Amino acid sequence: MDAFDLDVRRHVYFSVVANGRPPTTVETAGAFDLPEPEIAAAYRRLHDAHALVLFPDTTDVWMANPFCFAPTAHSVAAGGRTWTGTCAWDALGIPAALHCDGRIESACACCSEPVALEVTDGELVEGDDLLVHILLPARRWWEDIGFT
Amino acid sequence: MVFLRSEEHLARWLDANGWEPGATLGASKLNDLSRDWWGSRLDVGWRPRPAAESQAILDRLELVGEFWSYG
Numbered sequence: 243m244d245a246f247d248l249d250v251r252r253h254v255y256f257s258v259v260a261n262g263r264p265p266t267t268v269e270t271a272g273a274f275d276l277p278e279p280e281i282a283a284a285y286r287r288l289h290d291a292h293a294l295v296l297f298p299d300t301t302d303v304w305m306a307n308p309f310c311f312a313p314t315a316h317s318v319a320a321g322g323r324t325w326t327g328t329c330a331w332d333a334l335g336i337p338a339a340l341h342c343d344g345r346i347e348s349a350c351a352c353c354s355e356p357v358a359l360e361v362t363d364g365e366l367v368e369g370d371d372l373l374v375h376i377l378l379p380a381r382r383w384w385e386d387i388g389f390t
Numbered sequence: 391m392v393f394l395r396s397e398e399h400l401a402r403w404l405d406a407n408g409w410e411p412g413a414t415l416g417a418s419k420l421n422d423l424s425r426d427w428w429g430s431r432l433d434v435g436w437r438p439r440p441a442a443e444s445q446a447i448l449d450r451l452e453l454v455g456e457f458w459s460y461g
Contacts, residue, residue, distance in 0.1 A: 248436075248437070255436075291438060308431065315392075329391035330391040330392055331391045331424060332428075334420055336428075339431040348393050350394055350395040350399055351394055351399075352399035352402050355395065361421060366418045369417050370418045372395065373400055373414055374393060374394070375411075375412060376414075376415070377391075377410075378412060379413075379456065379459070380448070
């Protein structure tokens with residue numbers, strides 16, 4: 243990953259934190275004062291390198307992990323915003339990435355009953371009776387990251 | 391990767407979907423993993439993490455064996 247792509251990736255992540263959503267390629271092109279196709283190509287390279295996840299056949303950001311920009315069962319209140327986590331791991335990853343406390347509202351995958359977890363000073367202070375299940379082994383996590 | 395209320399709910403969920411079991415963690419363990427895995431994600435100097443470093447995070451938390459083999 244070259245320095246330019248790292249700059250683009252950093253801009254995307256910092257925009258997510260500042261605005262609660264990822265920038266479009268047009269917005270990022272404006273920030274870098276570059277033609278949009280150059281930024282779109284960078285987004286695709288970042289996707290291929292697993293540094294971002296784009297919605298299929300688009301340059302719209304689906305995930306800047308652990309942050310997700312499509313509806314899921316995992317809502318995360320942290321850092322003054324409400325975020326979406328792609329999965330259980332990413333949901334807990336949001337307060338970890340932001341280095342702040344967080345509250346996760348989710349649901350049991352079996353019965354859909356609401357479940358809640360609270361992270362304070364990095365420690366889980368509510369929800370430690372819950373289980374997390376990971377279906378796929380680590381080497382297969384990126385085969386279909388939406389499923390993982 | 392999903393939250394479940396109990397082992398009974400886990401078994402029922404796997405059965406209902408016809409899935410083979412993978413790995414089950416307590417939520418506190420996943421929080422420990424999340425802290426180590428995602429804690430540097432917003433660092434200004436972030437670089438892609440080599441697979442060996444990801445593996446080392448898993449190893450440190452005693453997530454070992456074929457299931458947790460990252461490479």
